[in-house]
Amino acid sequence: MAAVQQYPGMCCPCPSSDVDVWISQLKKKQALEYQQLENLCSKVKEVLTEESNVVEVSSPVTVCGDLHGQFYDLMELFTIVGEPPETNYLFMGDYVDRGYYSVQVVSLLLAMKLRYPQRVTLLRGNHECRLTTQVYGFYDECYATYQSCDAWKCFMSVFDCLPLTALIDDVILCMHGGLSPSLESIDQIRVLDRFQELPHEGPMSDLLWSDPDDSGWRVGWRDNARGAGFMWGSDVSHDFTYSNNLAFVSRAHQVQDAGYNWYHDGKVITIFSAPNYCYRVGNLAGYMTVEDGTHTCYTFEAAPRDASDTHSKNLTPYFC
Numbered sequence: 329m330a331a332v333q334q335y336p337g338m339c340c341p342c343p344s345s346d347v348d349v350w351i352s353q354l355k356k357k358q359a360l361e362y363q364q365l366e367n368l369c370s371k372v373k374e375v376l377t378e379e380s381n382v383v384e385v386s387s388p389v390t391v392c393g394d395l396h397g398q399f400y401d402l403m404e405l406f407t408i409v410g411e412p413p414e415t416n417y418l419f420m421g422d423y424v425d426r427g428y429y430s431v432q433v434v435s436l437l438l439a440m441k442l443r444y445p446q447r448v449t450l451l452r453g454n455h456e457c458r459l460t461t462q463v464y465g466f467y468d469e470c471y472a473t474y475q476s477c478d479a480w481k482c483f484m485s486v487f488d489c490l491p492l493t494a495l496i497d498d499v500i501l502c503m504h505g506g507l508s509p510s511l512e513s514i515d516q517i518r519v520l521d522r523f524q525e526l527p528h529e530g531p532m533s534d535l536l537w538s539d540p541d542d543s544g545w546r547v548g549w550r551d552n553a554r555g556a557g558f559m560w561g562s563d564v565s566h567d568f569t570y571s572n573n574l575a576f577v578s579r580a581h582q583v584q585d586a587g588y589n590w591y592h593d594g595k596v597i598t599i600f601s602a603p604n605y606c607y608r609v610g611n612l613a614g615y616m617t618v619e620d621g622t623h624t625c626y627t628f629e630a631a632p633r634d635a636s637d638t639h640s641k642n643l644t645p646y647f648c
């Protein structure tokens with residue numbers, strides 16, 4: 329749009345009126361034009377690059393898990409809880425893949441991040457990378473929307489900048505996947521070089537891929553059947569939270585029937601914010617508010633889909 333191109337050399341952030349137009353367009357489920365998207369990506373990268381691997385977040389804040397392109401359900405969340413800047417949000421990754429509207433969902437969140445950088449925190453999930461998006465739908469959706477892979481490349485360069493973790497009020501550490509045998513302290517997270525494609529192994533990969541072990545085998549570390557990250561026992565959760573002065577660890581990454589669930593004697597919570605995941609699982613969505621030193625979890629059901637939606641009768645081809 330001409331309004332955007334009048335400011336080619338302007339420093340971040342963009343004129344707020346431009347970003348407001350993008351946000352209102354995206355909230356109508358309309359993807360941005362490619363030039364707008366390129367502008368959004370380059371500007372939001374400048375914001376994200378300034379953030380630490382451990383983003384310091386102050387309550388009140390609403391904490392959310394996986395979204396996976398379920399646009400109507402993200403709008404439902406905003407209807408129920410409120411929108412930035414009135415409501416502060418911390419999203420723990422997995423914005424894209426599997427659902428039908430990953431382009432709109434992640435574009436909207438990036439635009440909100442650019443517009444309200446202190447009120448929106450976006451962490452990286454294991455789906456925010458080149459390898460996974462080529463398998464589970466986001467690459468195909470980008471190509472279908474923009475008739476080239478340039479938009480996907482733009483998004484990937486933004487994903488390489490997303491922070492890995494956030495620390496709420498110094499006592500709740502948030503990440504997409506979980507803990508790592510390579511990371512005993514939060515300071516060790518702070519010194520990782522995160523500005524790259526998600527590695528296949530190592531601490532950065534573990535933070536985005538690991539799961540708490542809730543089986544009978546609950547001590548120490550073991551391999552993860554996902555083929556990346558680890559599974560960790562409750563002793564690890566107790567040791568890590570104690571030595572880092574944390575109340576608990578908040579993470580996403582695994583669908584929960586009830587939207588959220590506590591593990592390891594309250595030292596770990598899993599929050600999953602895509603209701604009826606992949607339009608067929610039947611789970612509730614969850615989110616957590618942190619305010620005045622307390623945390624409260626809530627759930628919501630899948631939003632009705634627009635009957636005119638061309639996808640409404642089809643199941644996602646990327647469910648497995």
Ligand SMILES: [Mn+2]
Pocket residue numbers: 422453454455504580581582
């Ligand atoms: Mn995940």
